[in-house]
Amino acid sequence: MWQEMNKPKMATEKGASRVLMLLGQLERLNEEPKVSDTDATRQITGKILHIIQTQEKTRKEVMSKGSSGMDVILSTLENTGDLQTTLNVLSILNELLTVGGGRRTGVFVSKGGTAILLQLLVSSSKDPLNEELMLHIHTLLFKVGPKDRKFGVKARLNGALNVTVNQAKHNLQNHKLLLPCLQVLRVYSGNLVNAVSLGKSGALELMFEIIGPFSKKSTTLLKVALDTLAALLKSKMNARWAVDRGYIPTLLAIYQDWHRNDTRHRHMIIRKSILGCIKNLTNIKLGRKAFIDANGMRILYNTSTECLPVRTLDPLVNTSSLIMRKCFPKNRLPLPTIKSVYQYPLPRILAGGPVAQLYSLPPGVDDVVDESDENEATEVDTENDTENEDDETGHKTQNDDIETDINKLRPRQMQSRPFDELRVYERFCLEFTQYFKDNDFQSPGSVMPPSSFDPNRHHPLIIPTTQNRRPKNIQPPRSNDSPLELDSISISKTLEGKPNPDLACSLGQLVLDGDVSVNGESGDGPQEESGDQAVIEVPDTAALLPLHDPDLYLEMVKGTRSVPAYTEVAYPDYFGHVALNLREPILERAYGVQSRTKIFQDIERLIHPSDILDRVVYDLDNQSCPILDNGESLKFNSKFESGNLRKAIQIRKFEYDLILNSDINSNHYHQWFYFEVGNMRPGVRYRFNIINCEKSNSQFNYGMQVLMYSVQEAINGSPQWVRTGSDICYYKNHFSRSSIAAGGQKGKSYFSMTFTVTFQQKDDVCYFAYHYPYTYSTLKMHLQKLSGLCTSEIYYRQDELCETLGGNSCPLLTITAMPESSSNEHISQFRSRPVVFLSSRVHPGETNSSWVMKGSLEFLMSSSPQAQSLRESYIFKIIPMLNPDGVINGNHRCSLSGEDLNRQWQNPNAELHPTIYHAKSLLQYLRATGRTPLVFCDYHGHSRKKNVFMYGCSVKETVWQTNVNTSNCDLHEDLGYRTLPKLLSQMAPAFSLSSCSFVVERSKEATARVVVWREIGVQRSYTMESTLCGCDQGKYKGLQIGTRELEEMGAQFCVGLLRLRRFTTPLELHNHNSHLLDMENDLKDPRSIPNITSPTTYVLEEDEPAFLEEVDYSAESNDENDPDFEPDLQDNRVLPDPSSDSELSRQDSLT
């Protein structure tokens, strides 16, 4: 039968026909086991072996598809009791599997060859040992093992582990046999359960007997032994055993010996394998301690430093660096507590809320260094889920977060408050009831108290600086009825006594006049320093910045209430920022910045502790912290609106560790920074490290730079924030993060963001910020200037939505066009305009959202025909800053209640979340009066993605994403939610449609976007996210984003709304929350409408590809869970998957 099958081949190839014929004879012998013709079998297998050894084409023949050659061979192996026949068959298999890649081995495995071999191994070990047989079996097992996913389990269940260990033990001097045994052990030990078992059988001792100091002999053997050892040491139990027996110093000594003697770097692979063993040993706490005790830091530091110049030794440097970082003793942050420096007494503290929790902890508990490795169980989910960034769908690796309950997804029409209660919001909607007389066509303008301020006054001004600062008395928080006194604002630049000739020379337009200060009053404040003051005439930025006015800014600052009662004004906010004309490309990262430079400098802190100054130069926790004036230290300050530097420590002459303050009434959330630096030396490279960052990755690793503002440059006519800094990277550091501030997860660390800056000017004062600052006072100034742009065609009204917890006003704007006349027709058109509701800056650290809003507002107030047309089309309700208190006080995420306001929309508390409570109530009022907004959009910033994009809400796309059987739910959904993003992607260069998502996640169910969609019934309810970094598509591809682009985005958003108007039927305009718009479908690209199998908009993969220079985020105490973070290029063998080793797989593993 078998021969017939192969007849055609037999006819064409003579050689082939002979081997096939022989196999046929063999098969017949196998089929009749009674006829034990040992000699015949032996003879036939010998002939087959000979043919196969001499003719490659016969091997192909045997292994060809449809051939049963392998079955015959394996059957012979299984059934024969004859040693010579067994050896023949093993040799045949060896020949067959040597070439042909994985396919032939795959055939062998699929026919059950592994188990037959393993059984043969075990049974042979019972007889007097035959070395040749053992050699053949192990050689074959080594070929087969890596290709068999269940090899490890099969070997253990067949009892093969000990046979191989014993073979190796008894043949330590017999390298010919020892090598294949070790190779097989290496494969066995890839399975963690096997590793434990092998450890008990003495495999560890065995490896330590084989490895040793430098030798040019037996390097292959050594390499295999080291790799086996490294695999065995992945087991915690084995690692403890090895550490207990003092093997860490042994391995370090061996590594040093190879490092010294392998001068021509021929054995880099062996050296890396030694490090691999050390790396696995230091996964346990005991190992890290032994490593430190054995002087491991210094040894690896010194050897790596010597390796640095040789690029080919990078793997050694990288692995050493990884081990050193892991073993670097964990420290707590040098702070008395991680709670914010400032507390704000809340009107009420909700039991069980975050603030109650925060202040119920005894002092010190919040900040315990956790260096144990007892809690791996909690570390399975490291890195993924602690992020709290708004709308970061990209970071989730599973779909768990996506809402699957269709009923929950469907918009809910719920009336949470009776209309009588909502009626008070009528005062924010006067345009719907107001009657216009013909002589009454003036915009209502601002209903805020008019400012007595005269913008035309010009004061000589005193410039803020860090120079010569004296500790100031911190003022108690102001009460509501005592407005900030003018003289409590100190804007001073003192020039250390005599005017500096350089400064006077370089700042030609400075008018030095010590007699005048801002207020001219006597007493404390600037006057005291009047003799030393440099008073300058402010350059006229008004020409460059139509909406900016320094004097007006100061006026606005006076009404701004901050928790620390700030008395200083930051220069950039005062002077304003003129968008740069230069293009600022996304930075390309230089090779090895992180692993070769920064991390080594960090490790040197431990190696050369005497080089470390550790000098505190700025400390909010200790207000009496002396300001050193030794000329050797930078001077820091951030006691101004939106500032949030907590502490600065001089580490080396030109290096500083900086610590950011937590959000008020919180113990974490820091990413945003804004601070001032003075007393710098020009031309020197300063390194700054922000050491308490929390996010696990950052756009700082992908080309984003920090922003810097130079006062000297401003005075010289370039008042602007500029992207700056080199050698920027972001990586995990050795500062331990309390589990209380890390969502209960233990063993977490902070991250460092490091950047290097060279200052150009002497006697400069510079500011650094995470992103372009935009303070609350700036907003108020802009609004005042905007109201001045009002014409008789524009209806502009500014109301106070409410007062914030901190006593600041939250502005609400209404912008539309005045009715054309008081005729009924025109008044009716006026009142029937659909509402567009916009908000921004709920997250204080997302300053980009304010710049986008500024662009929108300016466009809406402009005189262009498009703007007029837009105003005639809609009534805009705009809350430009939902979280003024957070912005003022330098928070990154929260309000004064210590909570993320964009998680409070479901059930906002009137006392604790007033802006959200009243914004939502206003929306409820609009809905109750039949004016549900056509569009709602909340502007945000995104720290880990590029471009500008939107999140929306779609039942269908959410359901599709969860792969729920969609045929059950016959959904009819208006696709109108896609129109606006689609329009924007066609118009706005920074906007990327492919980054948009319309999936509703459970974790986002309390955000503005989802609540407004679900409860208010706004179908086009969006979050618009702007990058903090830059763009990777469109006109701005490869460039960092600036305020010009952000403002342009805000304007384009408005143009998009205008176009949306054209796609909206008159019917919808009157009743715009339920109808499917046929016209809108014209715009919809059929390809972009998701079909059931693949919605294109939901992106699950990481925000960025893995960085080439490996950022080891796992370098902490996660023993067995440590995935292979560093790709091992030397070792690309496919090892059995340890995860397949479970009781479940046991049954089908035995063949």
Ligand SMILES: [Zn+2]
């Ligand atoms: Zn946000």
